Amino acid sequence: MPVASCSRCKVARANVKRSKTADCLCKECFFYCFETEIHETITKGRLFKRGDTVAIGASGGKDSTVLAYILKLLNDRHDYGLHLQLLSIDEGITGYRDDSLETVKQNGVDYALPLQILSYEDLYGWTMDEIVRATGVRNNCTFCGVFRRQALERGAQLMKCSVIATGHNADDIAETILMNILRGDIARLGRSTNIITNDNEEEGEGGDLSWGIPRCKPFKYTYEKEIVLYARFKSLLYFSTECIYSPNAYRGHVRVHLKELEKVRPSVILDIIHSGECLQVARPGRLPTKGVCERCAFISSQRVCKACVLLQGLNSGRPKLGICKSSKLRGLKRGEEGGEDVS
Ligand code: SF4
Numbered sequence: 183m184p185v186a187s188c189s190r191c192k193v194a195r196a197n198v199k200r201s202k203t204a205d206c207l208c209k210e211c212f213f214y215c216f217e218t219e220i221h222e223t224i225t226k227g228r229l230f231k232r233g234d235t236v237a238i239g240a241s242g243g244k245d246s247t248v249l250a251y252i253l254k255l256l257n258d259r260h261d262y263g264l265h266l267q268l269l270s271i272d273e274g275i276t277g278y279r280d281d282s283l284e285t286v287k288q289n290g291v292d293y294a295l296p297l298q299i300l301s302y303e304d305l306y307g308w309t310m311d312e313i314v315r316a317t318g319v320r321n322n323c324t325f326c327g328v329f330r331r332q333a334l335e336r337g338a339q340l341m342k343c344s345v346i347a348t349g350h351n352a353d354d355i356a357e358t359i360l361m362n363i364l365r366g367d368i369a370r371l372g373r374s375t376n377i378i379t380n381d382n383e384e385e386g387e388g389g390d391l392s393w394g395i396p397r398c399k400p401f402k403y404t405y406e407k408e409i410v411l412y413a414r415f416k417s418l419l420y421f422s423t424e425c426i427y428s429p430n431a432y433r434g435h436v437r438v439h440l441k442e443l444e445k446v447r448p449s450v451i452l453d454i455i456h457s458g459e460c461l462q463v464a465r466p467g468r469l470p471t472k473g474v475c476e477r478c479a480f481i482s483s484q485r486v487c488k489a490c491v492l493l494q495g496l497n498s499g500r501p502k503l504g505i506c507k508s509s510k511l512r513g514l515k516r517g518e519e520g521g522e523d524v525s
Pocket of ligand 1: 323426
């Protein structure tokens with residue numbers, strides 16, 4: 183059987199068939215297209231400005247490892263003028279995060295990037311292992327998502343960063359759009375396609391309005407399978423084990439469904455993102471006002487921020503108080519289910 187040649191250079195043998203474009207490419211042309219598309223996403227979306235100090239959310243997984251590698255490469259190649267740093271959150275998940283943090287430390291050495299690690303235990307007095315023991319596995323991602331969001335902000339402030347870059351890829355964003363549709367969560371649906379969030383106008387995950395450091399997603403249009411391929415072809419060191427608590431996340435069911443759809447229609451991921459971008463969601467009539475949490479003094483639209491509400495439940499031995507639909511906490515804003523995040 184004749185071996186297909188690369189549809190771009192027409193010379194080398196093709197190694198990759200891209201779902202996005204159906205192009206068959208050789209390794210070098212795949213690198214060129216992959217890197218160029220991310221550069222275009224960064225420049226067209228104006229994700230950074232010259233002189234920015236960027237905290238790269240680093241978990242040691244494939245997405246954040248490739249993100250750190252490629253931001254360094256593009257920063258050098260195109261002279262963005264960025265100061266790049268790695269920021270890791272240690273949720274305290276034995277056999278998962280402790281191992282993946284070793285990968286991040288090695289990446290920091292390999293890419294010559296400074297690394298800051300913040301732990302839930304230091305910030306909140308609880309590890310995720312302890313939270314799961316206290317609450318069970320059903321709502322673990324709600325606690326984890328709310329705490330991570332705040333921990334990233336605290337870490338970026340500590341490092342004096344002006345922007346946070348996360349490794350959320352096109353598959354993650356398509357999953358989030360589907361999840362919000364399936365849950366009827368219109369407020370989150372409206373912002374789930376934004377390439378930059380925390381831009382002083384949006385309600386943050388967990389129900390709080392956020393005025394914090396902007397977060398951007400350079401991989402918004404990048405397929406997960408191409409990130410894996412890029413990491414393998416470049417022999418990048420990354421950690422590939424799933425979080426031991428993730429099978430219980432609602433996101434997992436949506437992911438399985440999306441993978442099934444992708445088999446019959448490879449463009450489905452970008453199609454869902456496009457549909458999400460085109461949806462017009464009515465803005466709420468009254469925007470919450472900026473304030474600080476009266477307990478931890480962190481920015482919040484509520485008198486007590488979501489993280490402190492969850493902590494109150496944990497510390498009082500009533501962990502469901504912070505996540506139940508109708509709050510039993512007098513004077514506190516009701517908690518919302520669904521702080522799920524991807525790590
Ligand atoms: Fe946290 Fe993600 Fe694990 Fe859920 S799946 S517990 S959000 S690390």
